Amino acid sequence: MAGGMCVNSVMQSPRRKLLMATTSVVLAAAGQALQAAEPSATSGFYVDLGAAGLLFNTNASIKAAGNPLPGSNLHASNNVTLGLGLGYFVTPNVSLLAVLGVPPTTTLTGQGSLSGLTLGKVIYGPSMLVANYHFRQFGAFQPFLGTGITYTVVFGTQDNAIVNLRVNNSIGAVIRTGFDVMFSDRWGAFLSVSKVFVATNASGNAAIPPLDGAPVNAHINFNPLVLFLGITYRF
Secondary structure, three states: OOOOOOOOOOOOHHHHHHHHHHHHHHHHHHHHHHHOOOOOOOOEEEEEEEEEEEEOOOEEEEEEOOEEOOOEEEEEOOEEEEEEEEEEEOOOOEEEEEEEEOOOEEEEEEEEOOOOOEEEEEEEEEEEEEEEEEOOOOOOEEEEEEEEEEEEEEEEEEEOOEEEEEEOOEEEEEEEEEEEEEOOOOEEEEEEEEEEEOEEEEEEEEOOOOOOOOEEEEEEEOOOEEEEEEEEEEO
16 A cells, blocks of 8 residues: 555464465465376366455554554455456366456545544455365366465555555465356356455554544454355366
8 A cells, every 4th residue: 555554464373374384285286287297178277257255354453653542443345346367277176276356445444442534545456376176076066175375466545544554565375165067068157255364564644633643553454255256267
């Protein structure tokens, strides 16, 4: 986010372990891809296209002038955007998938002692890289489980009760489940539900009395639930 609130990805020990584990899974699947021979009828590239909903479960610790603000918290508004996934079946059951979203804007509003305040807005680009295992023994109905990493790029911010707002890019872990329903060998529909674990830091300056001009810092857990629904095509 632009301006003076700076959000760094701060990973606590459990989150760091989860991120390392999911990264290892993705790298292992990528290694299989490099060793894979010629694609079979059930391997190769595929594309997912549809609507993605990001439902935030936000929690924040906020400080002003270096002191905690008692009872303060913030909320990030939910978003719906267009999502595009490009995947590759390493084997008939294992795939790698990269998903990008058209950058939406979330509004940060105060809660608790900051209730009623619009703190600012953030324009961000969500993305994830996941390894999936597909269960194909059920015919046209093909459930899957996956895990991987997520990376959020912040393209800009808009000031409000916090001015000089800045938010940094952040990295986190993701777990997901869902299913494909195939209409033919190539066309189908899909639904996925992903839980993202991501945290970042923010800093800026208060533009509200009695804190006018005071530096404000926040550690924010966004941890959204991501719903992705659309059409899939297998090449």
